[in-house]
Amino acid sequence: MADIFEGFKITSIQMRDFDTKEVLWVQKNWDFETTIEAHIPKKILSCKAVSREIIFSSEKEITDLSLIQEVKLHGGVIEEWTFEFGFVIPNSSNAWEQVIFASGPEELLPAEVLSGNLVIETTFLDNNEVIHRSAVRIFYD
Numbered sequence: 183m184a185d186i187f188e189g190f191k192i193t194s195i196q197m198r199d200f201d202t203k204e205v206l207w208v209q210k211n212w213d214f215e216t217t218i219e220a221h222i223p224k225k226i227l228s229c230k231a232v233s234r235e236i237i238f239s240s241e242k243e244i245t246d247l248s249l250i251q252e253v254k255l256h257g258g259v260i261e262e263w264t265f266e267f268g269f270v271i272p273n274s275s276n277a278w279e280q281v282i283f284a285s286g287p288e289e290l291l292p293a294e295v296l297s298g299n300l301v302i303e304t305t306f307l308d309n310n311e312v313i314h315r316s317a318v319r320i321f322y323d
Contacts, residue, residue: 187313189241190306193275197222200231200281209318217301217317224293224322229284236278244270244308254301255291293322 192212198205206229207222226232247270253261265280284290300320306313 189239190244190313191239193237193239195234195236197226198233198235199226199229200233201229203233206232212316217319219321220318221321221323227284227290227293227296227322231281231283234280234282236280237275238278239275240270241273243272244313246307246309247313248307250305250307252303252305254303255296256299257301296320297322 194208194210195212196205196208206226207220209218209220212218247267249265249267251263251265252259253263263282265278267276267278270276298319298321301317302320303315303317305315
C-alpha cells in the first residue's frame with residue numbers, strides 16, 4: 183500500500199451549499215502530514231445539504247477506493263460517514279463529489295460549541311487497506 187500512497191495526491195477539496203452552489207470553503211495544496219485548520223462560514227451549518235468535491239490523482243491502480251470520515255467533538259466520535267468511489271485508473275486525475283445531508287436542526291450544536299473543537303478525520307482505503315489518513319480542525323467564522 184505504501185506505493186499507492188506515494189502516488190496518491192489530493193489537489194483540492196471544496197465545499198459548496200448544495201442548493202445555491204455557493205463555494206464555502208476550498209483547500210488546495212493538501213498537506214498529509216499535519217492537521218489542517220479550516221475556517222468555514224457559519225452559514226454552512228444552516229445548509230440543508232453540502233456538496234464536497236475532492237480532486238485527486240493516483241499514479242497506481244486502486245481497485246476499490248473508499249473513505250471513512252469520523253467527526254469528533256472534544257476527541258469523541260459524534261458521527262461517521264462512509265463514501266465509495268470504486269476503481270481508479272492508474273495515472274489518472276479524478277473529481278469525486280459527495281452530497282452530505284444535514285441532520286434536523288434540533289440535533290445541531292451551535293457554531294460557538296463546535297468551532298475549534300470539531301475535527302474531521304478522513305481515512306482513504308483500497309479494499310479496506312489504509313492508503314492515507316488526514317485530519318481537519320474546523321473553525322466557524
